[in-house]
Amino acid sequence: MPPTTAARPAFRTFPAPADLPEPLPEPTRADLRLDVVLGALSDPLRIGIVRALLLEAEAFDHTCGWFGLDRPKSTLTHHFRVLREAGLLRQRQYGLERRSQVRVDDLQARFPGLLDLIAAWTPPEAP
Amino acid sequence: MPPTTAARPAFRTFPAPADLPEPLPEPTRADLRLDVVLGALSDPLRIGIVRALLLEAEAFDHTCGWFGLDRPKSTLTHHFRVLREAGLLRQRQYGLERRSQVRVDDLQARFPGLLDLIAAWTPPEAP
DNA sequence: CCATGTGTTCGACTGTGGTCGTACAAGCAG
DNA sequence: CTGCTTGTACGACCACAGTCGAACACATGG
16 A cells, blocks of 8 residues: 555554453544544643653553553543543553553554654643 | 645635734644644534635634524633634634634644645535 | 613522542452 | 551532523514
């Protein structure tokens, strides 16, 4: 298939290790709604999480503790669930820990350019 | 200045009639914050307003009543103010009526691709 | 002057979202 | 089993957003 936008810096998608646990419940690609996605991204902490996953991810996916967020665990659970239910993140349970990754393919297909906007975001109050 | 993205379907920007009233207070282009903009677009009614202005605008700008929104006037005032304070709309007072337009240039410069996403949005529950 | 049309401001109600503490569940190490 | 770690679940609190009615401000047309 011909690349529609050839020179774009595609975000890395890592192949699945083939013995993955099932993802937690999430909306289908066809069920993604732009208003819901944008609402999930309207919180600086949440858009920061997605941006960090897009830019600094070196492995397949990451646990909640991988981000340097000094918030109580229940708060993080809340924000990660909002991101997953909006369709931005896919989460899998690896024994003890729950790992998250950005649904790059689905988001590029439904909302082309959105991930580039997220990657270009900068946190407020950062002089 | 060379156009950075040449082949994009640019949204129409209408030249100012030169005797325009001053715009209502709005954030500077440099003060636009992506999280705030996305938060303003997270409401279906509001993203619908911006989309309608992008797609169906045939004149320079439009009054609140131009949209077929059957909500009380105070509700519309609220939503248009949110869009203006987020930096999505520019509003001018023309005697009786207040007209709105999308800040196409500023948004394309700060968040390239965002307007295309908005234009591609479709309202929910529309079978 | 008075009526009409456009839009704001104020106050109120209601629902929801962000934040957090505490308690609890599950996997793993000793 | 006992602890340790990772994360959820539940409930509470507080602030803010969405909604609306009523009253007001303003320009225009009779």
